[in-house]
Amino acid sequence: MDFPTRHLQQPLPYDPSYEVPEEGEADTIAGLTEAMHGIADTVDKDVGHAPRGVHAKSHGLLRGELRVLDNLPPDYAQGLFAHPGGAWPVVMRLSTTPGDFLDDKVSTPRGMAVKVIGVPGARLQDGVGDATQDFVMVNGPTFQSATARQFLGSVKLLAATTDKAPGLKKALSAALRGVEKVVEAVGGESAALKGLGGHPETNILGETFFTGAPVLYGRHMAKLSLAPVSPELQALKDQPVDLEHKPNGLRAAVVDFMTEHSAEWELRVQLCTDLATMPIEDSTVEWEAPWVPVARIKAEPQAGWTHGLSVLVDDGMQFNPWHCIADHRPLGSIMRVRRAVYAASARFRAERNGAVVAEPRNLDNWREH
Numbered sequence: 001m002d003f004p005t006r007h008l009q010q011p012l013p014y015d016p017s018y019e020v021p022e023e024g025e026a027d028t029i030a031g032l033t034e035a036m037h038g039i040a041d042t043v044d045k046d047v048g049h050a051p052r053g054v055h056a057k058s059h060g061l062l063r064g065e066l067r068v069l070d071n072l073p074p075d076y077a078q079g080l081f082a083h084p085g086g087a088w089p090v091v092m093r094l095s096t097t098p099g100d101f102l103d104d105k106v107s108t109p110r111g112m113a114v115k116v117i118g119v120p121g122a123r124l125q126d127g128v129g130d131a132t133q134d135f136v137m138v139n140g141p142t143f144q145s146a147t148a149r150q151f152l153g154s155v156k157l158l159a160a161t162t163d164k165a166p167g168l169k170k171a172l173s174a175a176l177r178g179v180e181k182v183v184e185a186v187g188g189e190s191a192a193l194k195g196l197g198g199h200p201e202t203n204i205l206g207e208t209f210f211t212g213a214p215v216l217y218g219r220h221m222a223k224l225s226l227a228p229v230s231p232e233l234q235a236l237k238d239q240p241v242d243l244e245h246k247p248n249g250l251r252a253a254v255v256d257f258m259t260e261h262s263a264e265w266e267l268r269v270q271l272c273t274d275l276a277t278m279p280i281e282d283s284t285v286e287w288e289a290p291w292v293p294v295a296r297i298k299a300e301p302q303a304g305w306t307h308g309l310s311v312l313v314d315d316g317m318q319f320n321p322w323h324c325i326a327d328h329r330p331l332g333s334i335m336r337v338r339r340a341v342y343a344a345s346a347r348f349r350a351e352r353n354g355a356v357v358a359e360p361r362n363l364d365n366w367r368e369h
Contacts, residue, residue: 008290011075011220011271014331018221018280022333028148032341035155039099040348042159050352051314053099053345054155055111059204060094060254061309063366064299066116066267072294076269078218079327080119080133081294089363090297091115093313094204094254097138099159103247107199110139112209112226113319114297117360121325130359134323135224135267137209143283148333201243204250205257206236213283214272214331215321221272221280221331225291230264232257251305258304267295280332312365315355318346323359 022028036053044050051057067087068080077084095111096104116133123130145151208227215222228234236257243249257263268291272278278287303309320342321330330338350357 008073008075008271008292009273011273012275013219014216014221018275019331019336020281021336022148022281025148025333025336028152029337029340031152032148032155032337033344035152035159036099036341036345037348038159039155040345040352043100044352047101050349051099051101052349053341054097055095055113056099057101058093058095058305058310058314059104059110059248059250060092060258061305061313062092062094062258062263062299063302063363064090064092064263064297066090066114066295066297068295069293073292075220075271076292076294078220079121079216079325080116081269082218083120088119089117091117091313091317091360091363092297092299093317093319094250096204096250104243104249104251105201105247107201107243109199110204110207110209112137112139112207114226115317115319115323115360117362119325121327124322124324124326124329127323130323131361132323132359133325133328134319134321135211135226136319136321137211137224137226139207139209141210141212141223141225141286143212143334145334146282146284148337151334151337200238201241203236203239203241203253203257205233205254205263206239211321213321213334214280215324215335216327216329216331217269217271218327223270223287225268225270226265226297227268228263229266229296230262232261233263233265255304258299258302260301262298262300264296264298266293267297268292269294283332283334309366311355315349315353316357317360318342318357320346 039053040050043056065087068083068085070084072081072084093113097108097111114135118131119133145154206228208225211224228237241249241253246252270287270289270291272287273289278289279285320338321335322339322342324330346357349355
């Protein structure tokens with residue numbers, strides 16, 4: 001593939017001074033850890049199984065392959081993507097944001113977590129011995145909280161409503177979807193309405209996903225995106241899904257599609273060229289820079305979701321942007337607090353569920369499920 005490099009601005013090299021710890025960041029980490037623990041503990045007591053503190057419910061569990069594109073421009077051939085034609089197996093987990101297991105009629109933003117397995121490269125100190133690279137994404141280009149402290153406020157709200165008033169949540173979601181339709185009819189879009197339950201009832205496989213917060217990209221700084229490129233997958237964009245009396249209707253839609261079709265996504269990178277308009281410490285700001293394709297992910301027809309896969313992936317794996325090679329270390333306050341909080345969440349799930357949560361080195365046991 002040839003790339004029109006003449007239109008690309010020179011990206012900024014990373015400098016540690018670009019990251020500025022937020023005041024009271026250690027207290028924020030402690031508060032987030034407590035709130036996430038509270039969500040998982042509440043659900044565990046109600047249903048007898050401890051989930052993730054957020055993105056508890058999976059709608060699709062897929063196996064695929066990531067392949068790096070050939071002839072990338074030098075600034076984009078960094079880290080994992082410095083290996084033209086390199087290919088690695090991936091696990092993909094589709095989810096929605098709440099920490100409790102809600103009816104899909106409570107329609108919230110969607111997530112896509114990708115775990116690349118067998119990745120070469122130097123690791124961070126707490127990841128020595130691992131061989132994975134995780135990309136954790138949602139279907140919006142920005143994060144809803146500018147700072148880690150604001151993120152804590154959102155998680156505390158989730159914790160306060162976990163496993164409470166499911167009927168009221170469905171009614172509120174329906175009302176918010178109506179308001180969101182009005183907003184979109186005049187050319188707008190509200191991340192706040194979608195976050196509260198007003199996300200349109202559309203097929204999760206038609207979404208484009210974004211890291212929202214930045215990561216290192218070799219010597220540069222980047223945000224990443226995963227977009228559908230196979231025609232059958234692109235046809236699902238904004239495609240309605242019937243969720244009436246179907247509490248797991250999103251999952252059923254994934255299973256119906258994946259048992260009959262292959263799916264292919266393009267992994268794209270946006271490099272930081274100007275800190276004034278592309279800040280590192282405020283993930284609510286959408287960067288204005290070209291998206292450049294660096295890899296493809298393809299998933300052949302498969303089950304899409306089974307109970308056995310849920311045990312293997314939902315219980316046995318953790319998706320964390322800090323599972324990374326050093327060249328793709330997360331950046332900014334939102335990412336920094338995730339490091340300890342996600343690790344604590346995984347330990348809690350493992351303890352309560354009697355499961356081993358570990359980084360895979362292969363997917364040999366996938367076929368058994």
